Amino acid sequence: MDWARHCARCGLAAAFGAESRRLSCPHCGFELFLNVASAVSAVLRHQGQVLWLRRAKAPGLGLLDLPGGFVDPDEDLEVAIARELQEELGLKVGAGRYLFSAPNRYDYGGVTYRTLDAYFEFELAALPAVTLNDEAQALMWLPPLEVTPAMLAFDSLRAALPRLQALENV
Template identity: 45%
Template sequence: MIQLNNNLRFCPQCGAQSFSQRCAKSLVCSECGFTYFHNVAATVTGFIFYQNKLLLVKRGQQPCLGMLDLPGGFVDSAESNEQALTRELMEELQLTIDNRQYLFSYPNTYTYKDVTYPTLDSFFMIKLNVLPEIIMQASEISDYCWLNPHEIEPETLAFDSHKKALQAVLALL
């Protein structure tokens, strides 16, 4: 069984320190029977191209502070993947998009404050006709660059799913 990597000790329903792992994605309280499900979180990511160059950002926070990343983020409740991608690109880069094509998804993990969340990362292709003015959200991104995707070293990317997705996109180009 996969061990959940989290610090949950107290049941949110009864307050007892009685959580134990029931299966790969849940904990159960032996006092009141409450079950906590550690479900998959959805993320969206954009492969944004302008004149055969790919937009990469440098992470301005943990996890993977300072590593290269593809723009995107988490999907909020009551939001579609497409809405989330549009919102994330506006928040992080002040980038408005009007076209996107869904490519594929990969499972991944995201560790934040000692809790590892399983994620399902959805990837989209975006082709720009005009070089945009990028205004970075400093709390999220410390820099950005446009690179030839064939020259990107996968180990410089922050997340395993992004490394796999880059290989898949290179096969499409």
């Protein structure tokens, strides 16, 4: 399915497919690149458990996610993950530890956004008091070994899960 049928500059017909990374108008030469976006995810740990969010919205409605989101323009990863934790959970954290990255697809409004998610780990000394925003309907503390791929909302999380589980076995 095309997600756009007309050029955003000249308005003439131009089909832009759902998988297109480069939109190129055959009439006026307008080009637009849909590059991979940076995103961040937080692995918040407390006594062997990790905080998971049950998504309140599509994509992945009702499935588990980790706190995080898109990196803003001019923002670095470390600032982005701290901002997302503040916005999503009302949580202030110290410096996290970079773990790994995993590519993701985020389907929203008929457009597939490609992201590269950077995972940061935070070891929390105490169970934090958190407040959920409207992105999550519930939160739960679960060890990664009790989570299965079918419970997860995104490809990126399914790639991350065995790596998180391997960290448990060290």
